[in-house]
Amino acid sequence: MKLDSMYQEIILDHYRNPLHRGLRDPFDAEVHHVNPTCGDEVTLRVKVVDGVVEDVSYESEGCSISQASASVMSDLVIGKKIDEALELEREFLALMQSRGTAEGDEDRLEDAVAFAGVSKYPARVKCALLSWMAWKDATAKAVDPAATAAATPAAAPPAALDVPEQEKP
């Protein structure tokens, strides 16, 4: 079945037994990213020490692809230098944008190459990218707390349009 190219065993394993899930202390930055069309959400924390990604933890809600991707991503970047991790992020992004034409370098991306099949499904690419984008945003904030979320509108808090409180009917 064609679907098996997307739903690789590795992906389903990470989905069922996610790594690094559950928000942890200490952390330098926390972000909340959403995928408004399908309802995927992730809250993600990053701890940076001396230019190294010391820890990533998250709480998330979403499909198998977005959940598995958060697990794979966090396991991959933890312990890496920020520059190295950002390089991996660019490689993963390129893989996701390849529309099924790239395989990814397993030596570098490890389990994340299992997502190559997802790139054939444009509607699912953003599921695979959600946690990566959240990590990138959180890391930027951890490094430079003055950095705003301007570059990633999905991260903007919905507070501006929050409904005024009413007494609960």
Place this chain on the structure above:
Amino acid sequence: MTLAEPRAAGAAAPVLGFDVEQVRKDFPILARTVHDDLPLVYLDSAATSQKPYAVLDAERAYYELHNANVHRGIHVLAEEATALYEATRDKVAAFIGATDRREVVFTKNSTEALNLVAYAMSNAETTGPEADRFRIGPGDEIVITEMEHHSNLVPWQMLARRTGATLRWIGLTDDGRLNLDNLDAVITDRCKVVSMVHQSNILGTINPVERIVARARQVGALTVLDGSQSVPHLPVDVVELGVDFLAFTGHKMCAPTGVGVLWGRGELLEVMPPFLGGGEMIEIVTMEGSTYAPPPHRFEAGTPMISQVVALGAAVDYLNGLGMAAIAAHEHAITAYALDALATVPGLRIIGPPTAQARGGAISFVLTDDEGRGIHPHDVGQILDERGIAVRVGHHCARPVCLRYNVPATTRASFHLYTTTAEVDALVEGLHGVRRFFSR
């Protein structure tokens, strides 16, 4: 692969005089295949309906033979185009039981129609006492429901922010209906406008409009009905419903995208301030100021969506040809059949009314695998798509409903006049397949 057990109730009773197989021949897209050679099972009509030849032909014929701008120019084409455009106004008025064609305003879609009313209300600030019923400010209240599409929620949040008014809402019961127990406490003397959905796009619920309108009338509030999901599926009569405004959208009723309708009670449109300014909506223009055209043109600024309006007229003719009562009966039978059929899928929970009573053909559900673990709707939709079955997954532009029922998202199957019981069977079989896939 085994089929689901046949329903105890047996096959859906066919609706007299409604031949769904004949209807399907009118919709060319329903004959196409997907993923190489699978027949298309289109269960996403609540997102948008498919279009019959009659509509496609009307839009093409308009461009081939009559294309010109409307309401300006004295040549043959301009007159023909104007006549075709205005003919749809008559057809739409008759279709929804309006007594006066001038009560029908063409918009881009439901969303624009609803925004039109909301912006007219804040624009009332700048007009004379004739628009008093539209004026709204601090201390005033806007009432909606917890099951609104974002298109009938966000415009009112924005109106509240612009004017300082307070937004309130009618909550939901556990089985997907409006909780009217404390209606009198939610709609009070401070209420200026009540806006509500007729048939929910996510829950399928058909709301008791009369009851809410009666309360709104008592307190002198305007009433707005979002008919996006009712006008395409049910006979709708604005006089019977007693509302002040009705919004609906062409693309869900077999017409093209890009055209919608705001119907408004004549005496209200007469004094309602405009929303968009520009050509066509004016009377006398000087550099210092302008006076506005009477309705409906006051609310149709700029060159309208002429070909889409013409094709909307063809869609109305097409639906009338089959009869809205027959269409509603067919969809009711399909909905009852589907609710029974879905009940045979283990681990499936309907989000919305569990029976077909006062309910339309948009069925949302969540699904678990053999071990009771949730299967995310995105994954459900993906695996159904692999079988050629098109459903929608996500929040369905009604995130507060997902929050209310504590689900991250739902899978939604939605029906229309061309939906068959065989398609419902394919869905049920597909859902068994989804569970097998994730229970591996």
